[in-house]
Amino acid sequence: MTTYHQRVAQQKRGLIVQAATQLFLELGYDRASLARIAEEAGVSKATLFKQFPTKAALFDAIVIDSWADSDDSEVPSVGDLSAGLTTLGQRYAALLGRPGMADLFRIVIAELPRFPELAKTHFAEGKLPYFEKVQTYLVAEHDAGTADITDPQMAATQFLGMISNYLFWPRLVVPGWAVTPEQVVTVVDDAVRTMVARYDHHGKPVA
Structure with a gap:
């Protein structure tokens, strides 16, 4: 990946993590679907699934961040x-x-x-x-x-x-x-x- 694409990917990752944290708080972990998280983050479902194939992987990222x-x-x-x-x-x-x-x-x-x-x-x-x-x-x-x-x-x-x-x-x-x-x-x-x-x-x- 070029530096530009790496920066864009990192920005999208940040938006996804932020949206997931907020929805986990509002709806609960179970009810916050990956599709809803992608919508709130303003990214495509394909982009989200590429970085986080499961909800558990997304929660791991929230913890690590x-x-x-x-x-x-x-x-x-x-x-x-x-x-x-x-x-x-x-x-x-x-x-x-x-x-x-x-x-x-x-x-x-x-x-x-x-x-x-x-x-x-x-x-x-x-x-x-x-x-x-x-x-x-x-x-x-x-x-x-x-x-x-x-x-x-x-x-x-x-x-x-x-x-x-x-x-x-x-x-x-x-x-x-x-x-x-x-x-x-x-x-x-x-x-x-x-x-x-x-x-x-x-x-x-x-x-």
């Missing part, structure tokens, strides 16, 4: 637990703050009784890769002797939970919930300081 980390290959270098966790925490906060993230969770929660596979896809293709990145970093800090983390899975859960419990989950249940950029910085900083106080190898208290 929502969780795509611009620094996907970057795991912080070891040696400074505070700096590394700050980087990971800020990235996580940015992911959770994306406009479509709350919608994605609403789709999964609403369809869980009838389509549990959507939740499995969401976890496997969405949060799990980022969770594993944090866990990998914590293992590296432990192996380097700079952090005392015997259960990296639990530590990663604690860290991401401190961030999401304030920045994200209230958005699903509290009307009008919003946080300022300054609050985001504070939430991530507090989570980092808590982790350092708990897991720093030397056990030094955070000032």
